[in-house]
Amino acid sequence: MTPLPLHSDAVRAFLGSARFASALATTSVALGVFAFATHSMIGWPGLIGILATLSFLCGLSLWARKELIQWIGVVPISLLVFVGWATASIFWSQYQWVTLGGLAYLLGFTVIGLYVALVRDTIQIIRAFGDVLRFTFVLSLGLEVLSGLLIDSPLPFLSIVGNLASGGPISGVSGTRNDLGLLAVIGGISFVIEWRTQAVRRGVAVGSMALATLVLFFTGSPIAWGTAFVAMAATAVLYGVRRLRPERRQFWQLTVLVVAALLAGLAWILRGSVVVALNAGGELDYRLRLWAEMWDLVPLHPLEGWGWIGQWNSDVPPYVQFGVGSGRPSTSAVNAFLDVWFQLGVIGLAAFVGLIGLAFVRSWLLASRQRSVIYTWPAIVLAALITASLAESSILIEFGWFTFVVCCVKASQKLSWRQAFERPLEQEPLE
Template sequence: MAVHSRHPVSAPPTAPARETTGHLLLRAWCVFVIAASMAGTSWLMAFGAIGSAVVVVATGVVSAVLWVSIRPRVQWRRLPWFALAYVAWAVASLLWSNWLGATELTLLLLVSTTLQAMFVGAVFTWREILRAVASALKWMLALSLLFELWVALIWRGDILPGFVRPDASYDGHPITLWSRDNLFTGGRLQGIFGNANPLAYIALLAIIVFVIRLASGAPRKLLLVLWTALAAFLFWRAASATALLCAVAVAVVLITILLMRTARRPGERTRFYVMYVIVAGLGGAAVWFARDTVFDLLGRSPDLTGRQRIWDAVGERIGERPFLGWGYSTPWVPSDPAFDGWIVDHGVSVMQAHNMWLDVALQLGFVGVVLIALALLAFVWRSWFFAVDRPRWDLVADRPYTALTLLPSLVATILLVQGLAESAPLLNWGWFLIILFAFKIKQAPLVGRGPAEQRLDAEQGDLLAEGNGDDRRP
């Protein structure tokens, strides 16, 4: 016989779980750290060398204090050891550096970037990292657009670093300008970076991150679509030939990964790998043998806008110290006598070799090249299988893929292609993301699984904020 009762049998209602104020502040700080690494030359343009140094030191100290106070769980045996060995070799170059002052200054940036990337990876889950990177990219895009609007509507004219207006007698090359006031004239936009190429790379990275967020079931999809459209607009207006090649490479890698994910038997992947090698080889050969035509279509010279002259000069210097190099300095410090006037482009001392491998060979010799090659190989290897392998931690072998796992491989693609014409992967956001993803993949090779990921999920409310929408989509 049924018994009626006034007492409810269900659990009493409770307030929804919310993130603590402390974690919200931590997230805001990590977004600032990521954005600061992406800003790169923007700090120099706005505040000069001293202001930039203050930002590097201050952010490093605050992150170190937070790391000590929070004490996130870290598996110390599972660190990106090859990348850390490269950093250690760069520090060791203090013993033989030919430009000691530049080495000391740039090592501060390298060590700070490395530690802060590991800090973000230690206190955030994979989903939190994706959200934080997306937030930082939104700041970069919004500030770049607002800056160009301010220059066009209020400043009305060219602007030099430090918010200086060039006078009528200024005869410097446009490369020295922070902004050329091109928003409404159809010219290339430079954003807050003072250079169109970094803006293009940031815009390309933003497109990738925003699309992954959309595929992961993130909330406020319409806003994400608008942010993606803004990123595409800035990518188009930056008009960077190298960034366009990066975009093509990203598309090829993405298609390959998606094909790999359709494989049901081990032998199927072998065919895809063979096809990928053939297509990549033929594509690379076609670009090389038809480089004059390709670069004419891109509006660039076959030597990538004078880079051949820089490579020749760097190659000569490498031949003098091939094993140990001349000492770490990424970027080159133009105020140092060793770099001041060594290679001049449009009246400005060049600050990089415009090739990642040549830059490492110049600074750290053959040993440095081997270490950075091993670091990148390990990063690419783990990123690739992080993307193509199904998440599996028990006997269930048919769990759906997650869109988030595409991010490290696509970022690696951008950096490897960019590294052929720029040294940017060795510093700022390039090195930050290499360390961040290499560290996180080793600490948490499965999204949302493992003691650290699940503990952070519970603390941060990830499972509540976005659910496991990322796990429901292939």
């Protein structure tokens, strides 16, 4: 009879193996991408059961790898502050049981995001995202072809209307065209990095980029197109900055910051024209009415907020009253910053802005100073997520939050804000 310690060593070796970590990482990305589809097909109990099981397996794998991981400073303090404040909101929440469920959901995706960031290299993470998103786009287009061309009938359990024959918009397995568009943008970023690093064959990389572009086109999402524009602009700026000598890099970094601030100011001055241009189909009218309804309730709990909920529950006050006049139920504030303000108050908003700001600055400095192109992925993905968060709240839940945690932790692993400006990471310009 084999002694128990041998069994324990074998189990630990399995849990700590690279193949098991790769499978967990890919599964984690897939769960984030297919969270809506999973919930639609098997309900909340099934989705939460999968998330809980995956989180447990990630915990076991971390335990098996505990000697290989540098635990000091493993989680950014800014991330702990935000999650901690959201957790504390259960004490003053107006809907404590719903807050408890929302926190468990948030923590579940936080755990799997931390796991992926800790046990996988950046290029391995990019490959996991690339593999999952390639499958997602093929499946989404396949379902849209089935619905819009073959059976000419909606697939209501996936919120697929079947508009492909008329050129879109399509939503695929994501539930909304904006979410699918964001996936297309992040997929495009991942596919470009795969191509640049030769992580996949050239034909696969080019075909994947074409696939992401096709999906983005058929979503017909102005938000996704705006996000794609910002991602391309960030890529172009990084391309130039990375080729500067260290002594000139700081000056041009500050120049880029000033130009970005001026463009933001110009957009604010011309906001009237922007509003008119973006108000296609009355979409902006709906958003403005929703924000006005929320704004009326913000002063009731200005500092601490109403309590964390994550994705809105239309059966719980005060969310039950939002969007009633438009006949369109609201699942979020369609603006991540306003969503956080409403749920966690001014203190939570400050923590969220600080979290996003630190994560982006760290990732940008890392991308501009490290030689390998793989370090540009977190910075460009964060630029896309932050841009999308101005018109959607997807960064707060499921795939958006999972991806944000991955990028945030990867940037923090390589570069702390106290060391960022002390010395350059590169002594020579990139070739």
